[in-house]
């Protein structure tokens with residue numbers, strides 16, 4: 691296996707870890723909760739906090755060699 695591939699696999703592991711955190715029970719997404727309630731009118735904050743996790747995933751994706759290659763095409 692090439693070193694690039696090992697590097698990408700390691701990043702993929704970290705990405706999976708972040709996804710697991712995003713989907714874990716302790717992460718309550720205000721937006722999902724709001725949708726589950728039938729999207730009622732509310733003054734509560736219904737911002738989707740999954741985005742915060744996804745932003746980290748995007749940054750990690752940028753570190754992947756294969757993604758860089760794709761970007762060049």
Ligand SMILES: [Zn+2]
Nearest residue numbers: 719738739740
């Ligand atoms: Zn969300």
